[in-house]
Amino acid sequence: MVDILSKxxxxxxxxxxxxxxxxxxxxxxxxxxxxxxxxxHRNIENKINELPCEEHKAIIDxxxxxxxxxxxxxxxxxxxxxxxxxxxxxVPSKQLLYTAxxxxxxxxxxxxxxxxxxxxxxIKGEEFLDENGAFLLDExxxxxxxxxxxxxxxxxxxxxVNSDKDFLSD
Numbered sequence: 591m592v593d594i595l596s597k598x599x600x601x602x603x604x605x606x607x608x609x610x611x612x613x614x615x616x617x618x619x620x621x622x623x624x625x626x627x628x629x630x631h632r633n634i635e636n637k638i639n640e641l642p643c644e645e646h647k648a649i650i651d652x653x654x655x656x657x658x659x660x661x662x663x664x665x666x667x668x669x670x671x672x673x674x675x676x677x678x679x680x681v682p683s684k685q686l687l688y689t690a691x692x693x694x695x696x697x698x699x700x701x702x703x704x705x706x707x708x709x710x711x712x713i714k715g716e717e718f719l720d721e722n723g724a725f726l727l728d729e730x731x732x733x734x735x736x737x738x739x740x741x742x743x744x745x746x747x748x749x750x751v752n753s754d755k756d757f758l759s760d
Contacts, residue, residue, distance in 0.1 A: 669732020
């Protein structure tokens with residue numbers, strides 16, 4: 591059948607027409623293949639742009655929240671470990687001649703009494719806290735205190751651990 595058709599075309603239209611038909615048919619095939627490939631790639635690109643889907647987005651968000659919690663816990667643990675290491679390796683500080691009870695009321699949270707207020711004023715405590723309070727509060731926050739008593743106890747530990755800092759030794 592193909593031989594008869596090619597013979598008919600060769601006799602009536604010539605060989606160049608036959609070759610032209612073959613070339614045009616080949617070009618049409620290439621164009622069809624190109625369009626199909628292009629549409630397939632656009633479909634894939636659209637799917638990629640829509641990632642993650644709603645179902646997986648919820649799962650990712652949930653895991654992200656868990657990672658935030660874990661990160662927060664690790665920061666707290668890091669602060670506590672740093673404090674313990676510093677306490678274990680620090681040189682014991684000199685014994686104070688006075689106790690906290692000499693300068694503050696005994697109930698928790700402690701508040702300065704008259705002697706404490708006078709000492710706080712004499713040593714320019716307000717100025718000291720303006721300059722260094724953020725550092726001390728950050729160090730205490732690393733220990734994740736839960737109560738006012740925790741803050742009180744941890745404050746003393748933070749001061750002892752950081753007693754080698756210049757701003758505490760001046």
